[in-house]
Amino acid sequence: xxxxRPVKSGKISGRIVQQIKGAILRGAMKPGDRLxxxxxxxxxxxxxxxxxxxxxxxxxxxxxxxxxxxxxxxVAEINSRPMSESLASILRIRRTSMNELTxxxxxxxxxxSRLACERMSPxxxxxxxxxxxxxxxxxxxxxxxxxxxxxxxxxxxxxxxxAVLALTMKTVLDVLKDMSSGIVDNSPKNIEIASHTVRHHRxxxxxxxxxxxxxxxxxxxxxxxxxxxxxxKAETDHQ
Amino acid sequence: xxxxRPVKSGKISGRIVQQIKGAILRGAMKPGDRLxxxxxxxxxxxxxxxxxxxxxxxxxxxxxxxxxxxxxxxVAEINSRPMSESLASILRIRRTSMNELTxxxxxxxxxxSRLACERMSPxxxxxxxxxxxxxxxxxxxxxxxxxxxxxxxxxxxxxxxxAVLALTMKTVLDVLKDMSSGIVDNSPKNIEIASHTVRHHRxxxxxxxxxxxxxxxxxxxxxxxxxxxxxxKAETDHQ
DNA sequence: TAGGACAGATGTCATACCAATTGTTATGAA
DNA sequence: TTCATAACAATTGGTATGACATCTGTCCTA
Numbered sequence: 001x002x003x004x005r006p007v008k009s010g011k012i013s014g015r016i017v018q019q020i021k022g023a024i025l026r027g028a029m030k031p032g033d034r035l036x037x038x039x040x041x042x043x044x045x046x047x048x049x050x051x052x053x054x055x056x057x058x059x060x061x062x063x064x065x066x067x068x069x070x071x072x073x074x075v076a077e078i079n080s081r082p083m084s085e086s087l088a089s090i091l092r093i094r095r096t097s098m099n100e101l102t103x104x105x106x107x108x109x110x111x112x113s114r115l116a117c118e119r120m121s122p123x124x125x126x127x128x129x130x131x132x133x134x135x136x137x138x139x140x141x142x143x144x145x146x147x148x149x150x151x152x153x154x155x156x157x158x159x160x161x162x163a164v165l166a167l168t169m170k171t172v173l174d175v176l177k178d179m180s181s182g183i184v185d186n187s188p189k190n191i192e193i194a195s196h197t198v199r200h201h202r203x204x205x206x207x208x209x210x211x212x213x214x215x216x217x218x219x220x221x222x223x224x225x226x227x228x229x230x231x232x233k234a235e236t237d238h239q
Numbered sequence: 240x241x242x243x244r245p246v247k248s249g250k251i252s253g254r255i256v257q258q259i260k261g262a263i264l265r266g267a268m269k270p271g272d273r274l275x276x277x278x279x280x281x282x283x284x285x286x287x288x289x290x291x292x293x294x295x296x297x298x299x300x301x302x303x304x305x306x307x308x309x310x311x312x313x314v315a316e317i318n319s320r321p322m323s324e325s326l327a328s329i330l331r332i333r334r335t336s337m338n339e340l341t342x343x344x345x346x347x348x349x350x351x352s353r354l355a356c357e358r359m360s361p362x363x364x365x366x367x368x369x370x371x372x373x374x375x376x377x378x379x380x381x382x383x384x385x386x387x388x389x390x391x392x393x394x395x396x397x398x399x400x401x402a403v404l405a406l407t408m409k410t411v412l413d414v415l416k417d418m419s420s421g422i423v424d425n426s427p428k429n430i431e432i433a434s435h436t437v438r439h440h441r442x443x444x445x446x447x448x449x450x451x452x453x454x455x456x457x458x459x460x461x462x463x464x465x466x467x468x469x470x471x472k473a474e475t476d477h478q
Numbered sequence: 479t480a481g482g483a484c485a486g487a488t489g490t491c492a493t494a495c496c497a498a499t500t501g502t503t504a505t506g507a508a
Numbered sequence: 509t510t511c512a513t514a515a516c517a518a519t520t521g522g523t524a525t526g527a528c529a530t531c532t533g534t535c536c537t538a
Binding site for chain 1: 330407
């Protein structure tokens with residue numbers, strides 16, 4: 001191997017990305033912090049504005065920066081959207097079905113819910129209770145509470161106090177939200193389904209309060225099984 | 240709500256991104272396909288080269304395009320790296336520990352392995368066998384087989400034939416690879432650990448061959464429990 | 479206090495030139 | 509003649525510069 005390394009390697013913007021990314025990840029800059037203006041970065045990095053802008057654009061797409069026209073460039077708040085969009089793109093290219101997504105939930109969610117049951121605080125229970133009440137209110141006004149009901153599962157995953165599990169589950173649920181958002185809503189049937197879902201969530205919440213982790217596991221299994229059922233039904237109805 | 244929509248909304252590059260992304264996701268362009276040169280896109284979109292390049296750069300960061308200097312812009316092969324990098328960034332910013340990551344594996348992998356056992360083909364078994372043999376060969380030459388051993392788990396997840404599960408697991412394992420890559424390697428202790436890991440994988444492979452899904456579940460639990468143990472040990476050693 | 483002027487920031491554009499890749503053509507040896 | 513190889517030209521992405529447009533927040537004035 002050659003022991004020498006080119007003085008300049010790869011694209012300029014790439015090197016700039018590395019430096020800024022490094023500063024953010026190592027904690028030298030925190031969410032909300034503002035970066036120097038582009039023209040100042042030009043001098044600091046001794047690069048053209050084009051290269052600076054490409055680096056910033058790339059970091060924005062990666063979710064590490066937020067660029068506000070006329071205002072400045074800021075370190076972004078932590079956000080899992082890029083992750084969700086990435087997964088969503090891959091699944092759409094591969095023509096992945098909703099069934100496959102639901103099957104994944106069937107494998108992931110019962111175990112996650114069990115852990116959540118063992119870990120969750122009274123505050124977490126309160127959030128879940130609030131979610132159910134909000135869902136009921138939405139349904140009362142004859143609107144489907146699909147998004148709110150998905151949020152229930154997301155909150156539950158967060159209760160595990162495990163960032164990896166929470167983010168993973170949130171990502172999958174975000175994709176679910178995207179995929180199901182194109183489907184007709186607010187039809188009487190959908191409202192009925194949403195209402196049924198809330199009843200399931202109530203039962204799960206009850207088991208969570210009782211700290212019955214195994215029961216939570218089983219209820220979540222049944223809940224997702226029921227979702228699979230109504231998916232199959234919707235498919236045959238469409239044919 | 241206002242029934243009118245602005246004729247031009249948002250940034251130009253954003254609108255170009257939408258169009259190209261749409262074409263890729265809807266399947267109008269497939270991986271490997273080549274896009275027209277930048278200068279031609281300038282005419283087609285009636286935008287400046289700057290805007291075109293920003294759009295392309297963004298799509299490259301998102302993992303949808305691959306830009307080859309002097310050659311052209313191509314629709315990228317499906318790749319989960321952007322997803323992994325996104326998760327890795329979030330976890331590093333939040334100072335997430337390796338323990339948390341391993342705990343997530345403890346929740347996810349047993350269930351996934353059980354499903355894999357029920358679904359996998361003889362070809363999948365062959366791949367796992369090949370992985371173990373390669374790992375052994377690496378260890379024989381006194382090098383740690385850490386990466387190869389992580390690959391075992393990734394292959395197992397792919398055997399579920401469920402893209403969501405496979406991608407999710409691959410993402411988590413990629414982050415693991417990143418986080419553990421900074422740690423000293425090839426020390427006698429690490430080689431011993433890698434060797435121990437391969438023994439575990441052998442047992443799991445045996446249960447997979449026997450189609451004993453429940454046993455696979457239990458073995459995977461024990462395996463990850465052991466990993467947690469050696470992590471804790473490493474921590475106290477470092478103190 | 480409302481509104482406008484202003485300064486500073488990002489967004490866009492046109493043009494030119496650099497660097498890497500590719501395909502072609504010319505050249506020379508077998 | 510044929511084929512390998514080297515030189516070259518065309519194509520394509522990368523970088524640089526300067527100018528102008530548009531957005532945002534602030535300060536100042538009516």
